[in-house]
Amino acid sequence: YYSKEILSVDTRNKVIGKVIILKNITEYQQLDEAKTNFIATVSHELKTPISSIKMSLKLLEDERIGAVNSEQKQLLENIDDDTRRLLQITGELLDLSQVETGKLHLNFGNAHPKNIVDYAVKAVKFTGEQKQVSISVQCDDNLPEVRADLDKTTWVLINLLSNAIKYSHEKSVVDLVVKKVKNDEIEFSVADHGQGIEHQYLSRIFERYFKVPGSKADQTGTGLGLAIAKDFIEAQSGKIGVESDLGEGSRFYFTLKKAE
Numbered sequence: 001y002y003s004k005e006i007l008s009v010d011t012r013n014k015v016i017g018k019v020i021i022l023k024n025i026t027e028y029q030q031l032d033e034a035k036t037n038f039i040a041t042v043s044h045e046l047k048t049p050i051s052s053i054k055m056s057l058k059l060l061e062d063e064r065i066g067a068v069n070s071e072q073k074q075l076l077e078n079i080d081d082d083t084r085r086l087l088q089i090t091g092e093l094l095d096l097s098q099v100e101t102g103k104l105h106l107n108f109g110n111a112h113p114k115n116i117v118d119y120a121v122k123a124v125k126f127t128g129e130q131k132q133v134s135i136s137v138q139c140d141d142n143l144p145e146v147r148a149d150l151d152k153t154t155w156v157l158i159n160l161l162s163n164a165i166k167y168s169h170e171k172s173v174v175d176l177v178v179k180k181v182k183n184d185e186i187e188f189s190v191a192d193h194g195q196g197i198e199h200q201y202l203s204r205i206f207e208r209y210f211k212v213p214g215s216k217a218d219q220t221g222t223g224l225g226l227a228i229a230k231d232f233i234e235a236q237s238g239k240i241g242v243e244s245d246l247g248e249g250s251r252f253y254f255t256l257k258k259a260e
């Protein structure tokens with residue numbers, strides 16, 4: 001049941017009445033579950049044929065099968081890009097449905113922040129180079145280890161870095177800083193000097209499918225990356241947030257617990 005209480009008060013704030021709304025939402029919940037299961041099944045089913053398209057593309061690019069001219073090569077590259085995107089979207093939808101059905105499985109271990117950082121920075125190296133955006137890393141070797149799901153945390157950091165690069169101006173710098181906050185928490189933060197986000201949208205940025213209206217960068221995103229990042233971090237009892245000024249840039253951060 002969904003319930004809500006509305007109090008009625010007089011001019012001196014004295015309660016003079018109360019309305020209680022009760023609504024049976026079982027049916028909505030069942031529908032929502034059916035939707036989530038549907039998304040999980042479809043994205044799972046799509047993954048296999050898309051992966052096989054990708055493999056065939058790889059074969060076509062192999063000169064041994066026969067040379068392709070430059071026009072054909074360009075077309076193959078386009079298909080390859082779109083296929084990569086399709087795989088990303090299906091992957092995100094699958095992650096999302098796992099979160100929604102409470103099936104998110106975390107694989108905890110102890111990891112040094114530097115390992116997470118090195119891996120993520122390497123993953124976005126090519127994207128950064130294309131825009132001549134460099135990543136300045138500040139991560140002490142003597143920071144304590146964190147207790148985290150390594151894959152999911154790395155995924156989050158890669159996502160924040162890709163966004164930072166995507167919304168940065170060419171030839172700028174993205175600052176990745178890892179530091180100890182409080183006694184038992186480590187904070188990872190990614191700051192860019194790009195377009196920034198209007199204050200009115202900051203509270204909505206982690207919502208599913210939300211994209212800042214009229215955002216300059218390409219509109220190819222799904223608006224799911226940050227929503228999943230939030231789920232991944234909160235499932236590890238961490239916090240995730242953002243500070244931003246329009247035209248100045250944004251700083252996204254998340255925290256993880258120090259290993260025992």
Ligand code: ADP
Nearest residue numbers: 163164167211212215221222223224225226250
């Ligand atoms: P998308 O796949 O659209 O990038 P995200 O969930 O990662 O989805 O981001 C949601 C929206 O938040 C983006 O569409 C963009 O409008 C805004 N956003 C995210 N990161 C930044 C950033 N570093 N600077 C400016 N806007 C950003």
